[in-house]
Amino acid sequence: MSLSRSIRYTLLSVTASTAALALATVAQAQDVGTHVLLTGRVGTHTLKARLAPEAVAPRPGETAWLRVLGRHTCFYRDDALVA
Numbered sequence: 001m002s003l004s005r006s007i008r009y010t011l012l013s014v015t016a017s018t019a020a021l022a023l024a025t026v027a028q029a030q031d032v033g034t035h036v037l038l039t040g041r042v043g044t045h046t047l048k049a050r051l052a053p054e055a056v057a058p059r060p061g062e063t064a065w066l067r068v069l070g071r072h073t074c075f076y077r078d079d080a081l082v083a
Helices: none
Strands: 003-006 013-015 021-031 036-042 045-051 063-067 072-079
Touching: 021 045, 036 063
Parallel strands: none
Antiparallel strands: 003 072, 013 063, 021 036, 021 063, 036 045
16 A cells, blocks of 8 residues: 655745745746746655746755645545545
């Protein structure tokens, strides 16, 4: 039995707070017009976060706190939604 979490990048955010967060090393910040797509690494995992177009994105190599738990967080056990 395995437990996993699915995180949509549109629900991740960069924040200065440290509650329910993961410290990511920024790999890339890409302006895609309607938003900035930030790509970061937490350990061996790659996470993406959607930032407002006017946001000042961290530069590659810098660190950023990503909020990874929120009201839209979903947990799966053996590919079945449990919460």
